[in-house]
Amino acid sequence: MQNKSPQPARDVSQIVDNSAHPSPATPDIQQLTGAEIIMKCLIAEGVKTIFGYPGGAIMPIYDHLYDYQDQLQHILVRHEQGATHAAQGFARASGQVGVVFATSGPGATNLVTGLADAMIDSTPMVCITGQVFAHLLGTDAFQEIDVMNITTPVTKWNCQVTDARELQAAMAKAFYIARTGRPGPVLIDVTKNAQLQLTDFTPYEPCRRLRSYRPKPIVRPEFIEQAAELINAAERPFIIWGQGVLLGRAESEFKDFVEKSGIPAAWTILGVSALPTDHPQNVGMLGMHGNYGPNVLTNQCDVLIAIGMRFDDRVTGRLDKYAKQAKIVHLDIDPSEIDKNVKATVGVWGDCKETLPLLTQMIEKRDHSAWIERFHDCMQEEIATVIQPELHPEGPVLSMGEVIRNLNELTQGEAIIVTDVGQHQMVAIRYAQFNQPNSNITSGGLGTMGFALPAAIGAKYGAPDRTVVAVIGDGGFQMTIQELAVIMQEKVNVKILILNNNYLGMVRQWQELFHERRYSFVDMQNPDFVAIAKGYSIEGQTITERQDLKPALDAMLKHNGAYLLNIMVGKENNVFPMVPQGCGVAEIRLK
Amino acid sequence: MKQEYTITIYTENQVGLLARIAMIFTRRKINIESMNSSPSEVEDIFRFTIVVHETEELLRKLVRQIEKQVEVLKAYFNTNDEIVWQELALYKVPTDIIAEKVVVERLLRTYGARAVLIRNDYTVFEVSGHREETDKLLEVLEPFGLIEFVRSARVAIIKGSHDFHERLREFEAAEPGESVSTNAFLDQQEAVFSM
Numbered sequence A: 001m002q003n004k005s006p007q008p009a010r011d012v013s014q015i016v017d018n019s020a021h022p023s024p025a026t027p028d029i030q031q032l033t034g035a036e037i038i039m040k041c042l043i044a045e046g047v048k049t050i051f052g053y054p055g056g057a058i059m060p061i062y063d064h065l066y067d068y069q070d071q072l073q074h075i076l077v078r079h080e081q082g083a084t085h086a087a088q089g090f091a092r093a094s095g096q097v098g099v100v101f102a103t104s105g106p107g108a109t110n111l112v113t114g115l116a117d118a119m120i121d122s123t124p125m126v127c128i129t130g131q132v133f134a135h136l137l138g139t140d141a142f143q144e145i146d147v148m149n150i151t152t153p154v155t156k157w158n159c160q161v162t163d164a165r166e167l168q169a170a171m172a173k174a175f176y177i178a179r180t181g182r183p184g185p186v187l188i189d190v191t192k193n194a195q196l197q198l199t200d201f202t203p204y205e206p207c208r209r210l211r212s213y214r215p216k217p218i219v220r221p222e223f224i225e226q227a228a229e230l231i232n233a234a235e236r237p238f239i240i241w242g243q244g245v246l247l248g249r250a251e252s253e254f255k256d257f258v259e260k261s262g263i264p265a266a267w268t269i270l271g272v273s274a275l276p277t278d279h280p281q282n283v284g285m286l287g288m289h290g291n292y293g294p295n296v297l298t299n300q301c302d303v304l305i306a307i308g309m310r311f312d313d314r315v316t317g318r319l320d321k322y323a324k325q326a327k328i329v330h331l332d333i334d335p336s337e338i339d340k341n342v343k344a345t346v347g348v349w350g351d352c353k354e355t356l357p358l359l360t361q362m363i364e365k366r367d368h369s370a371w372i373e374r375f376h377d378c379m380q381e382e383i384a385t386v387i388q389p390e391l392h393p394e395g396p397v398l399s400m401g402e403v404i405r406n407l408n409e410l411t412q413g414e415a416i417i418v419t420d421v422g423q424h425q426m427v428a429i430r431y432a433q434f435n436q437p438n439s440n441i442t443s444g445g446l447g448t449m450g451f452a453l454p455a456a457i458g459a460k461y462g463a464p465d466r467t468v469v470a471v472i473g474d475g476g477f478q479m480t481i482q483e484l485a486v487i488m489q490e491k492v493n494v495k496i497l498i499l500n501n502n503y504l505g506m507v508r509q510w511q512e513l514f515h516e517r518r519y520s521f522v523d524m525q526n527p528d529f530v531a532i533a534k535g536y537s538i539e540g541q542t543i544t545e546r547q548d549l550k551p552a553l554d555a556m557l558k559h560n561g562a563y564l565l566n567i568m569v570g571k572e573n574n575v576f577p578m579v580p581q582g583c584g585v586a587e588i589r590l591k
Numbered sequence B: 001m002k003q004e005y006t007i008t009i010y011t012e013n014q015v016g017l018l019a020r021i022a023m024i025f026t027r028r029k030i031n032i033e034s035m036n037s038s039p040s041e042v043e044d045i046f047r048f049t050i051v052v053h054e055t056e057e058l059l060r061k062l063v064r065q066i067e068k069q070v071e072v073l074k075a076y077f078n079t080n081d082e083i084v085w086q087e088l089a090l091y092k093v094p095t096d097i098i099a100e101k102v103v104v105e106r107l108l109r110t111y112g113a114r115a116v117l118i119r120n121d122y123t124v125f126e127v128s129g130h131r132e133e134t135d136k137l138l139e140v141l142e143p144f145g146l147i148e149f150v151r152s153a154r155v156a157i158i159k160g161s162h163d164f165h166e167r168l169r170e171f172e173a174a175e176p177g178e179s180v181s182t183n184a185f186l187d188q189q190e191a192v193f194s195m
């Protein structure tokens, strides 16, 4: 850097010291640096855990963090992407906002994947990035990038703070926006001068309102009435629900609605644990690798009631062949979701925690068991052709499904299952049993390989009393494998289950089915995962035989601390059923 | 059916909001035909006017995506018969031609052009009106040595927007916007040592 009069580093704080603001006499107003104000705001927001990685532009913040270690636990990840996924896992397991620290430039760009993932899966997260001194913005200074413009499409809100006097308001706004309405990731970029600048810290005031921001639309009774009318008149109504039920903490309101209405209900992969897997009206999974009945009968129901879900194309298949016969009732907190993909006959705007009880009140108690029976019939067919061979395979080769079946038997559906992306994800979510909400953590909308390991670490911090099992493919594991170091250093008790087929399995499956088995760059020579785990002081073993499966899973779960179990499964097994891309849901293939 | 729509957006005065709004269009490969941003009649509230040629269904979705942005107060979309609008065009023409050719003078008169700068070498005229009007003048002036032409974005007033104006004033009275503070450190370039 060119400086007309180079000065020693220790002078920085004096130069940026805002001496125009004399220390006030009022006892509840303190003079603090911007960096310390951030600590105070985090503590006031109830934050206890931060996932982060330091660097030049965020050093003043880390310098203060050193003094706040007793109140703010910082987990040093090994790559900033890991910090974002850990914060996501934390948020999804705990329902609280996940917090991330990263430095400017490459630190900030490494956050982009996690921000995008949190954006599309509506995960509340606040990322704080350091930025170069304000006067260097736009000069291509060392590690200066345009974080604001890079992160705009992947954040619910972002803002750059160049003056410490704006920090408190920005922090309060950030947490408020991340947490309320349809949650999402927020980023605050703080220039180094603002971190160093001294300014007044007044008692922290959380943000409660922003005039331009309506977190929840006002509930309109007439739409509830219209929805109830449709539901009461329906002969074959069908509920499909998504993560909105979990995000709205409306599991019990949802259960009341389901039970009074007597309607069969199916889930998206992000919604799954809102209703226990064994609930008699839970008829299974929607979408590309979902259950047979929910897909086929979507095109036979007369009223489709969508709750807190967004009609993603992986759920709907071809839109012009999706539920064309049905009247659609769509409940969502985000008005822009209504009519976005599927036109609603009645759109019920609002938080389902508020709308569901109103709707439950207005509907008649019904019994739709004859209609539910049709789902069971479909299930019988699916069991015979797909599920039985997957869960109880005849040959010597281990299947992913039987691993999950054995896991269920041992955990009894009480564990948090964190999945990566690929075949193992679909199999795990299809077959895992969930008794409690917030038990399934996966990358749904973005399908980010590498999500599971750091997300499992975060989930353990978010729900320390629960068993956390990360189910990961051999491909995805190697995308964020470096986070094993966090497990070692912080002694994080997560169970790592690698379903190892030596392939990028899901891509291979598509190549087999749709590209004449031309296996283009999907086979992998993998390292010895157990040896790698050993290198990180993590116990583990590899198994290949069925007789070892259950004992090995049991040993993994009982082990005092983290454990890696590498299970060699069928190399060319496929996930079925499947709605091929470009087909309607009723064209679902059982094989 | 695709047709011309004018989108009016009321927002907080926030750096970066323009990019956020523009992204909603570019991400969906929607061509912005014209875009104007200006203060509104209410202090601290900004107004964007955007013109696109799209279907009503798409507009409905776009406007919801726009309103979803945290710092957007309200967004509307209107067809041309629901608004009054103008665009402003400037034409730079050699002064001698105007002096010599009566037809040029007559043309300028017909189109209601107003001289905003007169020099020995050239004169700058201004016309405001709809696109067809300013285009037409451009076309007829072309053969006479037109030196330069520029046209502004559309500005529009919604004929039935009375209610929202009231609401905006109430907003601002109840909760005045934060005025953006200027940054002292941006001016201290030399004094600051940086890493």
Ligand SMILES: Cc1ncc(C[n+]2csc(CCOP(=O)(O)OP(=O)(O)O)c2C)c(N)n1
Residues within 6 Å of the ligand: A420, A421, A422, A423, A424, A425, A447, A448, A449, A450, A472, A473, A474, A475, A476, A477, A499, A501, A503, A504, A505, A506, A507
């Ligand atoms: C970051 C990223 N890159 C590429 C993909 C595309 N992709 C989807 S599934 C998959 C294969 C995953 O293989 P593996 O982790 O071994 O899991 P498996 O499907 O074998 O269970 C790939 C490459 C992706 N989802 N994410």
